[in-house]
Amino acid sequence: MSPTLKEKQFEIMQDNMNKIHPIDCLEFMKQVPDDYFDLVLTDPPYGIDLANMNMGTGKSPKASRIENRKWKAKSWDKETPSDEIFDEIFRISKNQIIWGGNYFNLPSHKFYILWDKQIPNGLSFADCEMAWTSYDKAPRIFRYSAYRDKASKIHPTQKPLMLFEYCINLTKDIKTVFDPFMGSGTTAVACKSLGIDWCGCELEADYVEIANKRLEQVQGSLF
Numbered sequence: 001m002s003p004t005l006k007e008k009q010f011e012i013m014q015d016n017m018n019k020i021h022p023i024d025c026l027e028f029m030k031q032v033p034d035d036y037f038d039l040v041l042t043d044p045p046y047g048i049d050l051a052n053m054n055m056g057t058g059k060s061p062k063a064s065r066i067e068n069r070k071w072k073a074k075s076w077d078k079e080t081p082s083d084e085i086f087d088e089i090f091r092i093s094k095n096q097i098i099w100g101g102n103y104f105n106l107p108s109h110k111f112y113i114l115w116d117k118q119i120p121n122g123l124s125f126a127d128c129e130m131a132w133t134s135y136d137k138a139p140r141i142f143r144y145s146a147y148r149d150k151a152s153k154i155h156p157t158q159k160p161l162m163l164f165e166y167c168i169n170l171t172k173d174i175k176t177v178f179d180p181f182m183g184s185g186t187t188a189v190a191c192k193s194l195g196i197d198w199c200g201c202e203l204e205a206d207y208v209e210i211a212n213k214r215l216e217q218v219q220g221s222l223f
């Protein structure tokens with residue numbers, strides 16, 4: 001008996017796992033069956049035009065100019081994702097953790113995660129960042145200095161690995177994670193370290209390369 005369309009879709013998805021796909025996430029998500037992933041953990045473009053803003057770097061104005069120039073080549077942050085992208089995110093996953101939740105049109109919900117960046121006032125664009133989540137829990141604050149990972153930061157909006165591991169570990173039931181906006185691959189690295197299946201998309205070829213290099217350095221979980 002030949003496989004049904006649903007069986008074929010699941011077979012394709014198995015081949016797609018544990019890879020970063022260098023394509024538009026909307027195109028990718030259209031092939032994914034409903035509720036396929038346990039969690040979408042993501043950090044979409046906030047639409048704040050990062051390339052043209054004066055980022056607080058905590059450094060002298062002279063050093064900041066050099067730091068800012070590093071990120072100015074890219075323009076992916078001009079707009080927030082379309083409603084169609086958010087509709088697909090909610091269709092293909094059972095739960096969602098969406099960083100920058102305060103920038104998007106998401107339903108009001110009680111469980112936000114607030115990342116306190118522990119940066120002295122005035123030295124950062126924002127003192128904290130917020131994630132919208134679909135979980136039914138009490139809000140939490142994750143305190144972790146943004147300076148701790150500064151030396152190894154290769155993407156302008158790279159999130160701390162410990163923050164993303166914390167997000168995945170909020171429930172015990174997560175077996176598959178999808179990130180439509182991989183950037184430098186923090187979601188993938190966190191999943192690989194925890195022994196969880198993942199996949200994701202990233203449009204910029206050099207970020208895909210950076211993410212794959214980060215992944216090569218992860219040993220993977222023994223559990």
Ligand SMILES: C[S@@+](CC[C@H](N)C(=O)[O-])C[C@H]1O[C@@H](n2cnc3c(N)ncnc32)[C@H](O)[C@@H]1O
Nearest residue numbers: 024025043076155158159181183184186202203
């Ligand atoms: C905020 S960054 C993610 C940073 C990531 N959390 C990290 O730790 O490195 C968003 C990323 O989404 C990518 N992107 C933007 N639109 C996209 C799309 N339609 N499909 C796939 N990737 C996209 C951008 O190139 C950018 O690297």
